[in-house]
Amino acid sequence: MNKKRLVKKLLYAAITIFFVLVFNYFLFRILPGDILSMLSRSGKTTPEMVANIREMYGLDLPWYQQFFVYLENLFTGDLGTSFIYKKPVAEVIGSRILPTVILLGVAEVLAIVVGIVFGIVSAWKRGKAIDTGLLSTSLLLYSMPTFWLGMMLILIFCVNLRLFPINGMVTPGRVFADTWAYINDVVRHMILPMACMALVMIGEYAITMRSTMIDVLSEDYITTAKAKGFSNGYVLRRHAMPNAMLPMITLIAINLGLIVGGAIQIETVFSWPGLGNLMYGALVNRDYPLLQGVFLLTTVTVILANLLSDILYEVVDPRVKSMGD
């Protein structure tokens, strides 16, 4: 890939991350008065905590020095102490990453595969009954608030059909005979939240895949390929799909931000012990250091993922590559 473009992209990502840091700093410290008055408003302060925070954030220093203290703390992995857990924020966050990654990872893969298939079928059979059916299902899923879909799934599958446990990741208090029994229990807990996440994303992927595919199918080279006498399936697989797939890379990256939002809602509804649930708890209890920590982690992750997809896009798409040279 072209070096100049790569440097430019890295620079833009760095600027955006710097924006996030500054934004985070001012939002939590300058805007609503300082962190101490926020703390006393939350009514959970002890004199030691106040002294601790005063020292940690360097609140007696002028504001520009405070900003450097903040950056220094950040780069040494010190995100402050959570009000509710009374433990370092980094430690609290660390224990919640894996459940979220598992939940979102499986759901994302499922949604991409199903969404792409739905989109292709829909575009190929444009205007037919199957297209109408798939498109309306996708639009319906796309229009649903994620948390509400979760509530409906709980109502149907947990309360009425009693197929799955209502919440959590493992059955509380249960002793497991072996690792397999444990995994089995986790899977039973995971099916509904995962299905919920996947369903919401399928709608969006299918709609986008359909419109990209329709765009591609109207290109002249598709007509040419058909005129050459290639079978429909061959044209679809070898001419249309590779080109329609490219925008999906960008969409998947852009969607990461939406998925993070979805995770907050789903983990809240299903009490899944991940980052989203943690953020909801931090919000309800106005645990500002924790809220700030999770916010920072999710934003920076999404920015980096977008950067990665940008680079990947150029590597995959030869047209963009030659354009840069």
Add this chain to the structure above:
Amino acid sequence: MAGNSVKAKLRKRKIKAFVRQVLANKMALFGTVVLLLFILVAIFGPLLVPFSVLEFGEVEDMLNPPGPGHILGTDDMGRDVLGYLIAGSRISLLVGALATGISMVIGTVIGIVSGYSGKVIDNVLMRITDFFLVIPWLPLMMVLAAILGTSIWNIIVVIGVTSWAGTARVVRSQTLSVRENQFVERTVSIGAGSGHIMLHHILPNVFPLVFANTILIAAAAITSETTLSFLGLGDPAHASWGMMLHYAFETGATSTGAWWYFLPPGLCVVAVVLAFTLMGYAFDEILNPKLKER
């Protein structure tokens, strides 16, 4: 003046053609009808709901399933769900509309200024746009709403201020192509200022695009209000669909199977968002020649 009346006539004809296309498009027609229905309910409905149904009821009135007297049952406070639903429609739609307005104005202004000015201003504005485009929207809104405090105006501002980036991007690229037109060059040569050109020549040309974009933002704004209220960031002083869902979840209506408490508000949100999405989708097909069927 003669030129103006010709212009007005042309515009009228264009709008008429657009309306005819919308009426011919089933998706657009369905979306428009559903939306108008909800708007009517939001305007006149609350006047028809007797105030008494929104008051807390007696213990025996709490969480009753649908039946005579309460068509959609009662909630955990003994309030009539249907009455609450109608009363809530006004706030849900109002928040959506105002937030969309804010977002549309910010997005259009930034897009036009960025595209027309170019160079440094364009670069700075686009970096800011990137920032809002890439940041996960829900965490950002949650953090902003938590810090600003829970009031209906804060929710509106938070949604409006965080959702304009997509519009700005689209408007900017359209502005770039409009700017290259000869009539802009001519206007510059007779001494028109940048402000005049942006307002009188660029804006009318990017407007159809802004319109199509606004519809999609409105859908997102309604969902955002619902989600923020559900997460406990709504204004407790105002009834809205999101607040209903919040109370339903908080009081465990999901696990006790009190479906009449959270099914209706959710369906209302889905109906309105779907209506907007269908309209946006159909307008895109009408306005985007590439999607026309061959």
